[in-house]
Amino acid sequence: MAPEAPYFVTEHGQPWIPIGQNDAVTWPDFAGLFRRRDMAAVDRHLAWLAAHGVTCLRFMLEYCQTENRYLERPAGHFQPNMVRFWDDLFALCEKYGLRLLLTPYDTFWMWRRWAQHPYNQALGGPCRRRTQWLLCPKMRQAIKNRLSFATARWGGSGALFAWDLWNEIHPAHAGNDTVIFAEFIHDISCHLRQEELRLHGRSHPQTVSLFGPVLGHHPRVAEVIFRHPDLDFASTHFYDKATIDNPRDTVASAICTGRLVREALTHLSPERPFFDSEHGPIHAFKDRKRTLPEPFDDEYFRHMQWAHLASGGTGGGLRWPNRHPHVLTHGMRAAQRSLADFTTLIDWSRFRRRNLNAEIQVSPLAFAGFACGDGAQAVVWLLRQDQRDGQRLVRKTAPALPVQVVVPGLAAGPYVVTLWDTARGQSPGQLALTANAAGQLRIELPALVTDIALAITPA
Incomplete structure (x- = not known):
């Protein structure tokens, strides 16, 4: 964390801006790393990302849309092929100076495919119901065990930027209540921080992400997401039915992004960084089965990232591709290169921005x-x-x-x-x-x- 500003610095004190996107172990750009089927292609891809100004990749340690990318199976047994995947990805990220924002669970697909997940008690796992994820003591211990394993294995790498302790924390994960959120975050945060200090002599920044529209129905969640004393920075996911989710032009989503950043900053202390760690045309792609035309999507992407940065967000926000194939376009990469070059003009380590x-x-x-x-x-x-x-x-x-x-x-x-x-x-x-x-x-x-x-x- 920058000592004088709500931005990030490297261990050498140089400004560091998270520019990148969400990725997954099964998506085209990284699928070749599993079982080392095509490591050379992933190597070339990461070199290309670095050349386009990308600094940060947000990943989930497992991706549960399919049956063969669980990190643990059964619960507590870490799969050798997935462990090797992460060994190789960390090594490649170190090679090209890229950093990873890691979140331990793919809560979206874990929720939808709970009947198949190894953590389900019916399959020998720790938790009986998905509505008890944040409440079940055995589930809590399994979460700590996974984070302990992950930081022991990869926490000493300079390629690890930060932890998103829980992806899109939601009342449904706790019996449709939010009271447990603060205690859950405190418990998990302290456990991981103590483990990192013991193992590495330092801890990495921590956040907990939120599906942004949840704030409209549960405004008290803002106290946890934006101001929890154990978290180092805040991150939400920018989705808006009227604009971002199913864009009808390339301007309204940018204006909405500016509004959402301003709203987020009103909740924050002046020294805490904020960025959108997931956004994209989710309704158009997932529900309407429509991939946006590339020229339209490129401009929609470019406008949103500039609205995010200029409004006081750190970087341009992290896109969820929501395209077929599930990768960013070359136009989006050019937009990231432009943003990265612009960021060299500001001294972020001393920039105490307000919207x-x-x-x-x-x-x-x-x-x-x-x-x-x-x-x-x-x-x-x-x-x-x-x-x-x-x-x-x-x-x-x-x-x-x-x-x-x-x-x-x-x-x-x-x-x-x-x-x-x-x-x-x-x-x-x-x-x-x-x-x-x-x-x-x-x-x-x-x-x-x-x-x-x-x-x-x-x-």
């Missing part, structure tokens, strides 16, 4: 504004919202408009504003400007058609 989406002034209103800043730095992203083409993309032939932005909250004095073309991944130039005594920086931009990002740093 400024509602505080910045943008004219004309044809552009939506997303921003975060402190007294010395700011990030701004402007998105055209009044023009669509026949594919529901932002119209590239729309008339260019001059744009004025007023960014508040900066210390008076000179600044450099670096312009960033998010689609091309390069800067078209810089502006030298001065914030007035009221802390306002007025920026007159060249005529814009679609979108632009701004990195504002002291001169």
Whole structure:
């Protein structure tokens, strides 16, 4: 954790931004690692990810959609093929400087296929019902045993970024109640942290993820997810029925992302990082059996990641592919490369950001504004919202408009504003400007058609 800002640093104190996506042991990019069927292909893929600015992969230690990727079978017996899979993946991630955000269970498929799961008491496992996962003492011990095994085996690797102690914690996992959440997290967190300190002399950052819409029905969960004293950073999953889940254009989902980041930051202490660790067109793909057209999905992806970063999230958020095949497109990788290059312009280790989406002034209103800043730095992203083409993309032939932005909250004095073309991944130039005594920086931009990002740093 950065000591002076709600972001991450490496063990050498260099800023580190989680840029990446969700992956799984059965999906095409990593399937070749199981039983070492095609390690060379996975090696090439990780090299390609690193070349595109990817730094972080979110994985579940097992994936339960099928019958042959359980980490334990029976419960307590760790499968040699899966252990070797993880041995090899950690070694490859070390080779290319990638880090892993690990969560111990695939709770979605474990719930849906509980009758087949090795933890089911009917199959010799510890727990009788899935509604008792967080309540059953034997299940609690099995969770601790898995985490103890995992950190003993892989916790000494520099490729481990953090633990998501429980994927999408939900009232249904505890008899449709949330009272146990705080105690469950405390128990599991302390156990893992003590194990890591004993084994490695240090512990890794911890979070617990939440399916975002749960907050609407159980607002008290915010106290646990965002402010639990044992957790180091907060993460939720950005799903919204009206926009993100089944996007009808590439703008509304970005605006929703900005709103969700701002809402999350209102729950957090100023020093705690936040990022969306799962999002994507889940309803379109899972329920409607529709893969978004690639040009549309590329722009939807790019817009969401910039809205996330500029609103104060750490990185661009982690996409769940929700495509067929279940991988990100080359256009999405280019968008990640662009974001990664932009992040070098800000000193994240000292950036005590606050969300400024509602505080910045943008004219004309044809552009939506997303921003975060402190007294010395700011990030701004402007998105055209009044023009669509026949594919529901932002119209590239729309008339260019001059744009004025007023960014508040900066210390008076000179600044450099670096312009960033998010689609091309390069800067078209810089502006030298001065914030007035009221802390306002007025920026007159060249005529814009679609979108632009701004990195504002002291001169």
